[in-house]
Amino acid sequence: MSRKIVDIPATAHFDFLHGSYSSAKWKIPYFVTTVSLKDAAEHLHLTSEIPGSEDILWSIDELYQRDINWNRVERQIVPYLRNAEVPQFFNAITIALLPRDLAAAKIGDGFDDAGGWNPPKLESPPSYEKVVNVGPITLGFWDDWDGPHDIGFRSGRMRWNKDQVFGVAIDGQHRLAAIKSLAAGSVDPAVSNSRVPVIFLLFDERVGFQAPGRPETVEILRRLFIDLNKHSQTVSRGRQILLDDRDPHAVCVRKIVAERLSNTIDSLDGPSPRMPLSLIDWHSEQAKFDTGPYISTVLGLDWAVTKILGTKPISDWTDYVAIEKQIKALIYRLGVTLKDASARLQDQAALSMTPFVYSDEDLTEISDAFASVWSPAVIDLFTKFQPYFDLVSLRDGEGTLSLQFQEWYRLYEAKEKEKNAGGHAAQNYGKFIQRVSSREENPIGETTLQAQLYKIESFKRDSLAFNVVFQRALMEGLLEYAKFDSAQVDELAPDYESESIDFAEEQWEFSSFAPTVEGEEVVVDSEYASSGNGSTKSSTRADEMKVQTESRVIEYVRSLNRIISAVPDFLNIEMKFEHPEREGTHLFWLGSLRKPDGGIDFTQGASTRAKDILFIAAAMCLYDDRLDPGNPSDFDKFWSECRDPNGPSVCRAVYRALVRQSNDQAIGGRILKSRQEEYNCDVAEEELYWRFRYLWESVGL
Incomplete structure (x- = not known):
């Protein structure tokens, strides 16, 4: 009679000592052993290799801690292992033994009895007093025992089915990465003669595991992973x-x-x-x-x-x-x-x-x-x-x-930065592409992912909005604008009453947000946010600041969106405008973000200069919205009020910005210098006048 022989891909045998960490609610069993570097490279895995990892909703802590710094591995740890002149020693690597669903290419939830496991046999001649199978893991004990906390449970030998167990490092990832790099095709004596201490964690009640609420295996892994790695080294x-x-x-x-x-x-x-x-x-x-x-x-x-x-x-x-x-x-x-x-x-x-x-x-x-x-x-x-x-x-x-695109771009970026074309980042990228392109459900190929990235980068191209120097100016402009309180804004309001919008009460859900259309009225909030029945809430200083900040950011963003709608080239570094008193090309961002010889000025000083442009532009819109949003306003009247020491607070703040940007080291002075003209304060201010007048008339303020 023929017999069906199951060929089980088994690991080597590992002699172990058993122990556990116990508290009132948790008991975490572990098995301490030593593993040759060759076996460690073959049988133990990095978190980036977890099957189906691209579909896991990783937290911030986990995202960072699972990342391998391959420069550190190749330039520091591997050379240390290869250096014959110094003694080498590694602390233990902690490995969680997880159930692996090879067919579904993912991590399972536990080693239950209905998993279709194929545990390997322990080889003779050692005689075991007791043999236990935990799913596809076989444990043989030298002595008999009645439970995991008996003395007889403390030592034995183990091995597992490599297709059904995924041993992942939750502490010592960089050490394991260095071992894998060193052992790959190596005949180095350090590989054949060295063994590394390893601690195996097995989350199963049959070996003494206990946890409140029966958490899923992956959640236990994540909690231990964070705790073990969080303070392991100085981080950037x-x-x-x-x-x-x-x-x-x-x-x-x-x-x-x-x-x-x-x-x-x-x-x-x-x-x-x-x-x-x-x-x-x-x-x-x-x-x-x-x-x-x-x-x-x-x-x-x-x-x-x-x-x-x-x-x-x-x-x-x-x-x-x-x-x-x-x-x-x-x-x-x-x-x-x-x-x-x-x-x-x-x-x-x-x-x-x-x-x-x-x-x-x-x-x-x-x-x-x-x-x-x-x-x-x-x-x-x-x-x-x-x-x-x-x-x-x-x-x-x-x-x-999607999670897949996010993981793809992270791996793609690492591959692009790697100097070695066939390095680890490239290998990890290749494995990811192979995995997501060959899966049964929702396969996605590299060409599709690259096409999606190309569409994004084409959208970004030539827009100042996606440069650090502009975003800093945008943020600083908001902080300057947010200094206006309700009383200062109300100084701009006409004597007659008009219908207002309480921005503190306005709901801005992203899914329903519609950019400002030209001519939309923007009116600020009342002094305090109102309750649903119209009564005024008492508020702390933080509450008052919240209302003020909410109102200002809405006004600021809507004003800038209104300008972008009216002046499509506003975010192009080569934006040009008409200067009635000068012929030729006039560059709007010259002296702030644009360098005289072309290109973007990426310095913090450029951000600070551009900040005042954005601040003044938003303040102009606010002035018009509060004065008479339905009819064209007089720019020269606005400019005059800005120069009036007794004018509204908003106008006086604009004038302070104009003074800052009219000096010889700011926008006005830099423009004159680019034309090789001698600095003159009035001429420098005139350069600002025509820029803001162009925006005013283009937007229809």
Whole structure:
């Protein structure tokens, strides 16, 4: 009689010692062993290799911690392993043994008895007192036992079916990556003679696992993964922003961005809006976003938060003077009290070299106030300013908000930056393409993904909106404009009453947002937000700031959208305008964002100069909207009121900006210098006059 022989792809045998970490609710069993570098390279995996990882809604913490810095691996860790002149030693790598559904190319939920498992047999001659199968994993014990906490359970030998178990590193990813790199086709003695300590985690009750609420295997993996990796090494500024939960700047930035990946833009709507990660470059550690699918970057948001708070991040937590300045800035910019923090700082300052730490209560007060006062304004600016709104709409319509596209672009960007054409990033990219293009459901090919990216980058091309220098100007312009309170805005209103719009009550859902049309009236909010029955709410200073910021960002964005609608070239660095008193070509952005010899000036100074252009442009629209939005207004009257020391506050603020930009180092002076003319204050101001008059007449103010 013939017998069917099942050929099981089994791992090597691993001798183990068993233990567990136990608390009142959790019991985490582990098996300690040693593994040859060759077996580690073959049987153990990186988190980026998890089957179906592109469909997992990774959180910010997980996204960063699963990322491999291959430069660090190849330039630091691998050379260390190969260096015969120094002793080598690695700490243990922690591996979670997960159920693998090879056919579906994904991670399963557990090693239940109905999984169709094929565990391999343990080879003789060792005799085992007890053998247990946990799904496709076989464990043999030298001694008998009645339960996982008996002495007999503490030692034995194990192996598993490689097709049905996925051993993934949740601690020591870079060490494992270096081992894989070293062991690939190597005959190095370090590979054949070395063994690395490994800790296997197995989330199954048969080996002593216990957890409250029976969480899914992937969720357990994620929790342990974050805890083990969060503080393992010094991280870059970009990663620190999204991982540090003790720094006020970091917690404020995280109030702007979503906590995890998503394939929708739903986080933009609701009482606590967040920017979807699909719109923010969280992984590349750069400020630029002129290419790629993003509206901004984490570093860009960090810069914006620094400007909003008016204080830099603290680098030395024993610098009590700097910390005191930061606390005062936070109180002023967020409307918080931070009484406990101030008192605690005074106490600690008396104890030299005692680092100051914000308490959980301090950080909650800071983050809640930022989320209320500033986060919605930043998100509105970065999603409702016309070019950004259009990009989000394009991406939504083209399907590039999907998790697959997000993961593809991350891998594509890493591949493009890698100097070695056949390096690890290229290999990971190739594996991803093979996986998503060959799957049964919703396959997608590389050509389609590249075509989607091309459409996005074609949309961005030649638009100032997608340059860091302009976005900084846009943000600074808003901060300048947001200084206007209701009383200052009301000074512009005519004596007669007109129907007003209460912007504090207006609902702006992203899905229903329509850009401002030419001629639409914009009127500011009342002093306080009104309740549903028309009564005035009592409000804290933070509440008042929230109402003011909400009103100003709506006005600011609508005004700029109105200008873009009327002047389509407004965001082109080569935009030209008519100068009645001078013949030839006149470049609108010359002296601010455009360099005299051509191209964009990417300096912070250029952003500051352009900031005043955007601020004045928005203030002009506000002036017209409050004065007489239904009829053409007189630009020269506006210009005259700006020069009047007793004029409205808005006009006087415009004049201060005009004075700033008329000096010899600002816009006016730079324009004259580009024409090789001697500086003259009046001529420099005249250059600004004709630029703003052109906008005024083009928009129809």
